[in-house]
Amino acid sequence: MTADLMMAAAQGLLALFLAPGVVGLVRWLKARLQNRRGAPPWQPYRELRKLFQKEVVVSRHASWLFHLAPFVVFASTLAVAVIVPVLAVPLLVDRIGDLLVVVYLLLLGTFFLALAGLDPGSAFGGMGASREVTVAALAEPTLAVAIFALARSAGSTNLGEIAARTTADPLSAVSPGHLLAFAALFIVMLAETGRLPVDNPATHLELTMIHEAMVLEYSGRYLALIEWAAALKFLVFFILLGNLFVPWGLARALTLEAVMTAVGVFAVKVVVLAVAVAVLETRVAKLRLFRVPELLSASFVLALLAVTSSFLLR
Amino acid sequence: MDATFSQLAMLGSSLMLIFGLILLWRRRVPAYINAFTGQSVALAGVAGATGYFGTESELYWVAAFVLLLKGLVIPSLLRRMGRRFGSERELDPYVNTATSLLLAGLLVLFGYAVMRPLVVTSRLPTRASMALAMGLILVSLFVIVTRKKALTQVVGFLMLENGIALLAILGTYGIPLIVELGVFLDALLGFLVMQIFVYRIHETFETIDVEQLSRLRH
Secondary structure: HHHHHHHHHHHHHHHHHHHHHHHHHHHHHHHHHOOOOOOOHHHHHHOOOOOOOOOOOOOOOHHHHHHHHHHHHHHHHHHHHHOOOOEOOOHHHHHHOOOHHHHHHHHHHHHHHHHHHHHHOOOHHHHHHHHHHHHHHHHHHHEEEEEEHHHHHOOOOOHHHHHHHHHHHHHHHOOOHHHHHHHHHHHHHHHHOOOOOOOOOOOOOOOOHHHHOOOOOOOHHHHHHHHHHHHHHHHHHHHHHHHOOOOOOEOOOOHHHHHHHHHHHHHHHHHHHHHHHHHHHHHHHOOOHHHHHHHHHHHHHHHHHHHHHHHHHH | HHHHHHHHHHHHHHHHHHHHHHHHHOOOHHHHHHHHHHHHHHHHHHHHHHHHHHOHEEEEEEEEEEHHHHHHHHHHEEEEEEEEHHOOOOOOOOHHHHHHHHHHHEEEEEEEHHHHHHHHHOOOOOHHHHHHHHHHHHHHHHHHHHOHHHEEEEEEEHHHHHHHHHHHHHHHOOOOOHHHOOOOOOOOOOHHHHHHHHHHHHHHOOOEEEEHHHHHHH
16 A cells, blocks of 8 residues: 555656656657757756746736646646556556546646636737647547547546556557557547647747747746656657557556566657657648648547547457 | 457457548548558458467468558559549538538448357457458448549548458358459459549549539439
């Protein structure tokens, strides 16, 4: 019981402190692929430290909502990071929330971020918020349906349970339901975390930006919290992709050996996904904003097909 | 054994369906041709797998023919057409991309519904994939109906043909080789005739937009 709770806390903290590094790793890999030297992978930690020390400048027109939003965004993302299976399954905290809770917690963060973008009344904030909501309205159902395809073949909406079932039945991991759901979830990850075909994470100066436009008014430690939460969200999607679809390596029992193996396998999964994202971001150009709903409806169709085929295979 | 075969058939059919969906999402002719090539390779794979697990040696020949004809000959002919007309993209279809994708999803669901009685009564390990083949047939028909460029419609027709071949292989473990050969010849000839049509349409209207054909009435 105590070991169980400690493990849950430990994996939440691990995700929290690993997240900026993962974002830095993707940036570094992208830079290397583009023949640039690039900042080292631990650069985001330095940026966070710098931001936490800086003074907060808030618009005169901003209300209390503007001050509250960074904390809600950070807390909801951290809660998701504690619920999802990072290193070990099944844990007691799995009971706290299933996939619906994960989807709604992520959406809660998005919702508050969009409100905070609207709140100070700047033109960019409103634009960013409206775009973010457009993307989220299409991406969140896809996320839910894609994981639901897994839940259907595992017979439970509990994330730990899904991972455990897939480990027990390796053949199901190459079933079309899983592959389609993986593709759908990967596209959703790109959209939700503002990666390249949907949003350009490397710029503040584009009229087509989404995430950056929303948080343009933030500074100092508020910005640090939001950036940290964004990095954590990115890692949470990596965890969902890596541990729900390819659950091998997760610790089934809380022994030192099993946990150490789990940490190693987890690191490998994260690096593989980071390389995949970096290569993709180097190869594709940003989509026009009006093409984004088309990409997302494509991913929704993939998720829908995943669910139907998992229904049919049973 | 049967479980593996069932999974493989499902996998191949899903791949073919996804290649079919690419037609709705992409706009460039080379992407269409690559999707068709990939789909044909997947079809050959399904035929080969069915031949192996269903111990039908004739299906190996079918797989080889599919690879040769639909994986090599027709794509190279399509590429030649693509070089000529590739600058004309599918910019303004009758149904826009997002809606077509969602409709395609519904069509696949409809395919499942239509094939349901067969899936329930059949004992074949491939029964679950037959619904996907039906979905592919419906999606290809949808492409032919809603796209304006003649070249897109030709690729849609070829994918429809692939869907029918897939359904035949999954449902019956292959029709007799002589019939299969006849179908191949038919598809090839049909394609050649359509190719001539495309060139004629282009000659008459300086475009391969079939909407222009309605001008012929005047």
